Amino acid sequence: MPGAIYAEGLVKTFGDVRALDGVDLDVPEGTVLGMLGPNGAGKTTAVRVLTTLLRPDRGKAVVAGIDVLARPDEVRRSIGLSGQFAAVDEYLTGRENLTMVGRLYQMSGREAKRRAVELLERFHLGDAADRITKTYSGGMRRRLDLAAALVVSPPVMFMDEPTTGLDPRNRQELWDVIQELVAGGTTLLLTTQYLEEADRLAHDICVVDHGRVIARGTADQLKARTGGERVEVVVHAPEHLTVADEVLRGFGKGEGTVDPHTRKLTVPVTGGAKLLAEVIRELDLRGVEIDDIGLRRPTLDDVFLSLTGHHAEGDADDGADDGSAGRADTDGGAVGRQKRGRGGAGTAGADTGTTSDREGVK
Ligand SMILES: Nc1ncnc2c1ncn2[C@@H]1O[C@H](COP(=O)(O)OP(=O)(O)O)[C@@H](O)[C@H]1O
Ligand SMILES: [Mg+2]
Numbered sequence: 001m002p003g004a005i006y007a008e009g010l011v012k013t014f015g016d017v018r019a020l021d022g023v024d025l026d027v028p029e030g031t032v033l034g035m036l037g038p039n040g041a042g043k044t045t046a047v048r049v050l051t052t053l054l055r056p057d058r059g060k061a062v063v064a065g066i067d068v069l070a071r072p073d074e075v076r077r078s079i080g081l082s083g084q085f086a087a088v089d090e091y092l093t094g095r096e097n098l099t100m101v102g103r104l105y106q107m108s109g110r111e112a113k114r115r116a117v118e119l120l121e122r123f124h125l126g127d128a129a130d131r132i133t134k135t136y137s138g139g140m141r142r143r144l145d146l147a148a149a150l151v152v153s154p155p156v157m158f159m160d161e162p163t164t165g166l167d168p169r170n171r172q173e174l175w176d177v178i179q180e181l182v183a184g185g186t187t188l189l190l191t192t193q194y195l196e197e198a199d200r201l202a203h204d205i206c207v208v209d210h211g212r213v214i215a216r217g218t219a220d221q222l223k224a225r226t227g228g229e230r231v232e233v234v235v236h237a238p239e240h241l242t243v244a245d246e247v248l249r250g251f252g253k254g255e256g257t258v259d260p261h262t263r264k265l266t267v268p269v270t271g272g273a274k275l276l277a278e279v280i281r282e283l284d285l286r287g288v289e290i291d292d293i294g295l296r297r298p299t300l301d302d303v304f305l306s307l308t309g310h311h312a313e314g315d316a317d318d319g320a321d322d323g324s325a326g327r328a329d330t331d332g333g334a335v336g337r338q339k340r341g342r343g344g345a346g347t348a349g350a351d352t353g354t355t356s357d358r359e360g361v362k
Contacts, residue, residue, distance in 0.1 A: 007024060036206070123144065205218065234265075241258060244288045
């Protein structure tokens with residue numbers, strides 16, 4: 001039986017550009033699919049097709065059991081959409097924005113107000129409820145946008161790069177909110193450029209590039225394909241390279257590298273922060289002085305490089321350099337974060353929120 005979000009052979013071209021080039025998806029009910037890819041990969045196009053905002057040239061899509069092409073209005077009533085095109089009205093307050101969405105979906109005035117209060121609290125916007133949203137920070141707007149998508153508790157949600165451009169604190173807050181939501185049984189398709197985000201939130205990940213799904217699996221499976229985590233050491237003096245290399249081999253789970261110019265050694269490992277501590281102790285015992293040591297986990301760029309042979313290319317806000325998936329010195333356990341289980345679906349409802357084409361709200 002197809003999942004809550006299902007697609008088969010989706011193709012969408014814009015002139016010469018094949019934005020979607022045969023995309024298949026199947027997201028079981030109550031789970032999160034992370035769609036990971038660089039700018040221009042086709043993520044937003046996929047979301048727009050699945051949320052009825054754009055007709056594909058070819059292919060089939062079924063969302064919440066409803067055929068997207070044949071019955072778009074019904075699909076709209078069963079989904080929530082949030083993300084790159086924020087749907088809030090700048091000149092209304094947070095409370096007014098949420099109440100308006102409720103009214104749009106035929107709630108009574110009283111019910112709409114009640115729901116607005118509930119969501120404002122849940123998204124930590126209670127204090128700002130009566131300020132116009134023009135004065136909100138980026139993180140607050142994202143939270144309000146998410147809240148707006150949840151007014152009617154849709155069983156299936158789409159979030160298009162919900163945290164792109166947010167600072168780490170706001171990103172963390174939004175992740176918490178999303179995890180809560182998913183714990184309630186919502187099926188979610190989330191697009192992102194950040195491996196760590198997919199890692200934290202998604203049960204399954206599909207990597208897209210040039211309109212195609214080039215890999216899928218759990219975060220751990222993808223990382224394993226990319227070589228998993230590595231210990232990276234920079235020794236203080238070149239004459240220590242040989243001994244350091246011996247030590248690292250003792251801990252390694254595969255071929256390491258030694259670069260005499262940078263005095264840097266790397267070796268694939270398993271065992272996280274605990275193992276790192278052991279490596280440091282052993283290097284110390286053997287008299288190796290180190291300038292730097294860290295546990296490095298694959299970045300989005302590593303995943304891309306390994307899957308496609310090219311870097312995740314040319315964009316302003318590339319996950320590879322924001323540190324989000326880079327060194328994990330203090331948090332070797334990020335891979336084992338809890339995944340929220342499945343649960344019952346919410347009530348039917350609707351909010352596609354927007355028909356705007358606006359891109360790059362960063
Ligand atoms: N409305 C459009 N008109 C022309 N080209 C588009 C349009 N929307 C997307 N594209 C192109 O399709 C490709 C995929 O875009 P998009 O789905 O926005 O990628 P992503 O969301 O992964 O960054 C890009 O090359 C983009 O320039
Ligand atoms: Mg996009």
